[in-house]
Amino acid sequence: MEKFTTKRSLFDKIDSILEKHNWNKNDLLAILLETQSNISQNYIPEEVAKYISIKLNIPTSKVYDVITFFSALNDKPKGKHVIQLCKSTTCRLNKYQKVREILERELGIKMGETTEDGEFSLEYTACFGACDISPAFRIDDKVYGNLNETKIKEIINSYRRINHE
């Protein structure tokens, strides 16, 4: 996977996010979420965390306290699309393990890994409130439920098609 490289345009973007929030340190969580959504590998690189801490005049350790506390924030790069499989109570009763097997087979990776081409990361997540359509997974912000083998393959292929367009 390509290493994160500092792009001027990204820091300009971060500046505009900070400005929108009036450099208010109380808005740190929102600032970090918005910053991460502007980075293709879905994470906050160290230099970005440091940059935000300097701009908001707070210790970098405090920025990391927030990044590492919340599941939606990452300090390590992820694939372009993150597939999050729920293994909480309801999905357990609805056999999430079958979905995991199909996903691992289809993507050729194990849970917690990223495909070689950097397109997909596969991970577990806590409940995201789609228990009425369990078993379910989330790809980026989109939730898919009532999963079976055919449906899972179709969903993965639809992302592959988008990626190759």
Add this chain to the structure above:
Amino acid sequence: MNRVVNVITKNFNKYNIESIDEYVKLGGFEALKKAFELGPQGVIDEIKASGLRGRGGAAYPTGKKWEQAANVKGDRKIIICNADEGEPATFKDRYLLEYDPYKIIEGMTIAAYTVKANEGYIYIREEYKHLHNKVRRAIELAKKAGYLGEKILGTDFKFDIKVFSGAGAYVCGENSSLIESMEGKSGRPRIKPPYIKQCGLYNLPTLVNNVETFAAAASILLIGSEEYTKYGTSESKGTKLISLCGNINKPGAYEIPFGVTLREIIYDIGGGIKENKKLKFLQLGGASGAIVPADMIDLRYCYKELKDHGIEIGSGAILVADETNSVVDFIKSVQDFFLHESCGKCTPCREGNRQITKIINRFVAGDASITDLKTVEKFANVMKYASFCGLGKTAPTALLSAIKHFPVEFYQRIYKVSR
């Protein structure tokens, strides 16, 4: 008795949320007008008369909470709608956000008027990101139409609402953790007192209620507490939105009057167990709720009758498990959840979850000892009584109730007994 009712859900699928006019045609903002007629004390009296209790899980009387908030002195007060619905098996607030966001806005505005607050936030979990912009749009439309912002409905009352995104932390459903995260910190619970009602967001007096509570308050004002209390029992008045899921034919969010039996919920509303299998157990109130064995399903769904049997309504989740499920394996998924979600602030919860998980893993592997059973119960009780916040206090509920109702399943996983 009608098993499914439509009091707070009456607008579901009746209008397009892109059109505030359609909401108004369905009686939208009539409750707010009525609140202005009644005055703050009148609203408090009406909510008290309805018997409404907080629908987020703690079940604190809403009228009393609003009265306390109104009596707190302060020029600047905050209203927060807690939409951080993170309890596994719970999704009823998602339905309200999706199908009737204006009712939440209306309920919050009524609360703000009642307690004299001018600033509001809807804290929506990151996992519901697909709903953030929909709710933002509803707020924008409400503002344009004069139901939010300055001079609401031509009065001198002003109130504004912003959407705040969570970032994937179950503990932020706890009000003080939620507030910490809104102040740019990691979401760990605060020591109380000072209580949030006096010293909440930015140290200002703050009223936090669940999504369903605000929606129910707006519905109560619309139809009147007398009409509302025709539903339910004498102790548990009105209706409740439940999330029904698991091995059930018709999972979904349903509004029911308090007092229907669990059997009616599972078989009449939920269409029975998938593939005609036998019911084994339920878990009520989410991952932090009790395990209820199949022979208890004639209990009525209301605060008192369940409480008498050590069961809480909690968030209103009803998870159904069929005969093919192992209780021990199920407890492992509960335990994995809490191990992941404990914030680590207090020792009983941080270390308790860690050690209980290790022991449960031995039960799953069929490699536990009789001492493990005693130890796990002891640790669970320490967590229950000594944890800092509700997460740690309720995390072992499922385990303790599972050992109580299904002891044999645990004994079968003990090495010396099973061989």
